[in-house]
Amino acid sequence: MRRMSYPQKIAAGIVLIVALVLFLFPVVWMFLTSFKSESEYFSYPPVFIPRDFSPRNYINAMALPPDGRGGIQGLRDSLIIGLSTTAFSMVIGSLAAYSLSRFKTGGENFSFWILSTRMFPPVAAALPLFLIFKQLKLLDTHWALIIANTVFNLPFVIWMLKGFFDDLSPEMEEAALIDGCTHWGVFARVALPLITPGLVATSLFSFIFAWNEFMFALLLTRRSVRTLTVIVPSLVGGHEILWGEIAAIGTIAIIPGIVLSILFQRFLVRGLTMGAVKG
Amino acid sequence: MIIIGVLIRAMDAFKLFDIVYLVTGGGPGNVTETISFYTYLQGFKFFSLGYTAAMAFIQLIIITLVARFFLGFQKRQRGET
DSSP states (O other), X not given: OOOOOHHHHHHHHHHHHHHHHHHHHHHHHHHHHTTOOGGGSSOSSOOSSOSSOOTHHHHHHHHOOTTSOOHHHXXXXXXXXXXXXXXXXXXXXXXXXXXXXXXXXXXXXXHHHHHHHHHSOHHHHHHHHHHHHHHTTOTTSHHHHHHHHHHHHHHHHHHHHHHHHHHSOHXXXXXXXXXXXXXXXXXXXXXXXXXXXXXXXXXXXXXHHHHHOOHHHHHHOOSSXXXXXXXXXXXXXXXXXXXXXXXXXXXXXXXXXXXXXXXXXXHHHHHXXXXXXXX | OHXXXXXHHHHHHHTOOHXXXXXXXXOSTTTTXXXXXHHHIIIIISOOHHHHHHHHHHHHHHHHHHHHHHHHHHHHHHHHO
């Protein structure tokens, strides 16, 4: 990369700081609001640093929800759904991507057809899914959301993994085949370990998609399953909006994404530059 | 590459739902009702199922046309370079 002169470095730094402030301010504000007391939410001049950093909003949001079903349940349901969705879509997705990449299953257009299901607006599929799940008595269970999220994550997972498999040189797998490996063995012992960075990056994205999913959670579940994303709007009541609790749940909800991204940053950058989307 | 970015972003904007639901609820009046939100209203608030199914189908057609347009554009460019 070209070396930057001193003024250029300063200019780049200023631009970066302005961009960071623009993007991070709402998040920081939410974090601060989660510690404020009720009178501080809208006071003028605005209160930046809460008077006492008391965790009351967190306790309220987790344990004493306004309608008897709290943030703990949301955390549990979100985790169950996120993790199972990731597991299912990774297993199905890696198998599908491998077959698309190696055996050209379904010809050239089949892989594009899979991608096209991602362009489909989920709300259009929500009604049929609702009716189907109603008949199968799956409404308001974890399975409804796991199935729906898996279906809508799969195109992305397949396409990302297909990019990684395409980048592998087939010679190594041919060598394993000659040495007596079955196709399954080649897949499990040669191909999968070679794309570990890709697997990690893809499952991370899959988890975050399922974690952020809002519409299916709103439509397909009601009482016994409530993800964090659905709990937030339920705190916007008719005569009272619980800003502190909303901010607390929001803060908790963004933690997994941040932690996972920092932990696997190495994989993410490598994963995205190694394979994935190529124009 | 940029074409793919534009395509994916355009699709996402077309599917915009949760922000509308949380921030404006379609209002004031109906000026911020995206097609996703309108479909949701028709299907799950007013339960006019046939109408909703027809709208879903129309959205599918629109998306397919847009995607075809972008892909054709991309293919032509790749042919030139």
